[in-house]
Amino acid sequence: MADAKIIQLGSRGRAGRGSGSSPSASARRLAAPQAARRSQPNDQPGPDAPYESAEAPSTTLSTLVSQLVRLVSGSLGVLRSVPITQLRDFAADPVHGLVSVAQALGVEWEGSLEETVEFVRTRLRGAYAVDEFGFDPEFTTKIYLPLLRRLAESWFRVEVRGAENLPADGSALLVSNHAGALPLDGMILHAMVFDEIGRHVRMLGADLIFKTPYSHDLARKTGTTLACQEDAERLLAANQLVAVFPEGFKGLGKPYADRYKLQRFGRGGFVSAAIRAQVPIIPTAIVGSEEIYPLISKAPALSRALGVPYFPITPLFPWFGVLGMIPLPSKWIIQFGEAITTDELGPGAADDPMIVFNITDQVRETIQQTLYRLLMQRRSAFF
Amino acid sequence: MAADRVILVTGVSRDLGSRFARTLAAEEHVEVVGIDVVPPRHDLGKADFVRADIRNPVISKVIATRGVDTVVHLAVVATPGPGGRSSMKEINVIGTMQLLAACQKAATFRKLVVQSSISVYGASPRDPAKFTEDMSARAQPRTGFGKDSLEIESYVRGLARRRPDVIVTTLRLANLMGAGVDSHVTRYLSLPVVPRVMGFDARLQFLHPSDAVAALLLVTRRDVPGTFNVAAADIVTLSQALRKMGRPSLLVPQTAAPLVATLIRQARLVDFSTDQIDALTYGRAMDTSRFTAETGFVPQLSSRAALTEFVGAAKPGLLSPERVDGALAAVSQLLRSATVRSG
Secondary structure, eight states: OHHHHHTOOSSTTOOTTOBTTBOOHHHHHHHHHHHHHHTOOOOSOOOSSOHHHHSOOOOOHHHHHHHHHHHHHHHHHHHHTOOHHHHHHHHHOHHHHHHHHHHHHTSSOSSOHHHHHHHHHHHHHTOOOOOTTOOOHHHIIIIIHHHHHHIIIIISOOEEEOGGGSOSSSOEEEEEOOOSSSTHHHHHHHHHHHHHHSOOEEEEEOHHHHHSTTHHHHHHHTTOEEOSHHHHHHHHHTTOEEEEOTTHHHHHTOOGGGTTOOOOOTTSHHHHHHHHHTOOEEEEEEESGGGSSOOOBOOHHHHHHHTSSOOOBOSSTTTTGGGGGSOOOOOOEEEEOOOBOOTTTOGGGGGOHHHHHHHHHHHHHHHHHHHHHHHHHOSOSOO | OOOSEEEEEESTTSHHHHHHHHHHHTSTTEEEEEEESSOOSSOOTTOEEEEOOTTSTHHHHHHHHHTOOEEEEOOOOSSOOTTHHHHHHIIIIIHHHHHHHHHHHOSSOOEEEEEEEGGGGOOOTTOOSSBOTTOOOSSOOOSHHHHHHHHHHHHHHHHHHHOTTSEEEEEEEOEEOSTTOOSHHHHHHTSSSEEEETTOOOEEOEEOHHHHHHHHHHHHHSOOOEEEEEOOSOOEEHHHHHHHHTOOEEEEOGGGHHHHHHHHHHTTSOOOOHHHHHHHHHOOOBOOHHHHHHHOOOOSSOHHHHHHHHHHHSOOOTTOHHHHHHHHHHHHHHHHHHHHHHO
16 A cells, blocks of 8 residues: 555664765665756766656655755855855945845835835734634734745745635635644745735634734734634635644644654534534645654653643754754645535534544545655655 | 603713713703702713612602603722722622612602613623624623622612513623713723733723713613623724723743732732623624614724723823834834845
8 A cells, every 4th residue: 555655763773874985875865866957977886777766755854864964064065155254244234234135035125115105104003904703804914914825835835736726716715734843834825825816715724723822913913713613614604715624733743754644533513613614724834844843753752741732842942042942944735635515514513423424534534645646656755 | 750761770970870861851851850869070061969879778769759661870989999899799789689679669750761781791702703692601700790780780670570571771881982981990900000911812892982872872762672792893902902092011931820910909009809800802793784774873882992092091001102213213223224234
């Protein structure tokens, strides 16, 4: 079966460290695609066949580590080329420096200076509208999404597939896998869908989000509301595009070894909400989000003490503090599947547990199979 | 006087009560009797004023001698007065009990309108975005006005059970907002520096007093039995309200909020109960579609408009629009010169 090959962890019992003279199996495997890209003669013996078909694409932990090392050394090379004179100029005239940095980034300097000042004025005067859920479209489109767009394009290099399955109008329910310790996948999904069809995705989040300071604030501002039957139905009735992550914290807090293995899909509440509102369900598979924070342990004792579902222990966090919170730059693919329609069922079907379970299973299987297919196509977690 | 209806209005000395009584009394064939423990501050128009305490059995005498058929109960106190929390509870809970006991015995009595509050829904992070009338609080309010409102509603339900012939309407009103409104929310928003819970931006929903009066008049004139949410449909966030007020905020960690509330209470600025702190942390809003569907009533002023009216009448804050504009002009001048230099 396909799944058994992909989610395999470890290198079949052999440690991937290599012996003094020859590099490890994973390092050799890594060298091959790079050499092919450069199309230069290579003195490495290396496997003859291309990486994809030579053997099962099992990303071992050691591969991950060596890929990371390569990435870090690459960025160190970039650091070396930073011109010292420019830094000196910056120190001499910080305002000027900030303006140039902002111009280079192109984030804040979208329009003219007058527009920016006008925007700040409306914000400071509170002259902006929020909807009944606390969603602030102005903040979301002008500040939140541009920042996420940067992250999505430069850091995760997100590739969107199947955008034609997204409805241009009317309500729909996006159902997606959830992983990566922090709900970055939801945020990136919001940015990508907005760029594709110009609609905001309204997320449904767990109550912990609304219990936690600042997370409550950001979630409400960017259109997230509590994952409950009432709010789901209210959003769907208002012709909104709604996204739900039925794995919840079970998904976010799954260990690295379990990546891309979908957890239980709740009690199927999202399906009954979709049936009741007669809206299509769009299965969405996100590949890449499950590698951003490779969770080694959930630190159960600590998380119980803190009252959170899990405390993420990754190779970098909490050991490197804030630096350890930087997500690993995995390569993301978001695939929107074909819609599963519910309108032929009739609203009464929402109360039939068998129908609800069947559709829940169908959605879950679709996402799981899409994940496997995307993983087969992907060359590595980071490139 | 040959009036068709005799209407008793409690809590008539307060703003909402007096406006309601005055408007109602202006109608033909309606006799309005207003009662309160203190003389009215405002003109009651053609309404009669009887100085009586609803906590006293004398109330049943008033109902009997005047032949009251409708009781509009507005003597509900959301903010502790000079008597403190215990006196507030006594007015709310014991007062309602006595009033309803007197009503139950009266033969002429056939209709009851009660002012309840959004507080019955409590406030917690597990709340849905909007409460409908059928939902109950996810976190039952255990103190303060929220608990009082719940108890008042339970007494009202008890009366409806014992007197099935009586038409009972309960209106859950949102926080009143508008020029001159004095409530714990308006007092809080008027503090020179407003402490608020760090990392939370509560959703606030308001109701203009004129809309509250209109809704109460509507259910008094027409028979609309049931419990209804009455509020403007839109919401305003706390940070937005503070910016409109020009008030700088002081961020307080959630665990320290009760302590800060105690300090503010001791400084006699605003009196908060725990459930009100929760409401200003997590925010809450009501779905008003049932009342609109049943009666066709739509509030004239949105929450934002009501707030704007209040801001217009309130003292300008430290961060008044003029100062904000001045600071912005200075910053933009600085940036403009920098962009010119950078080419």
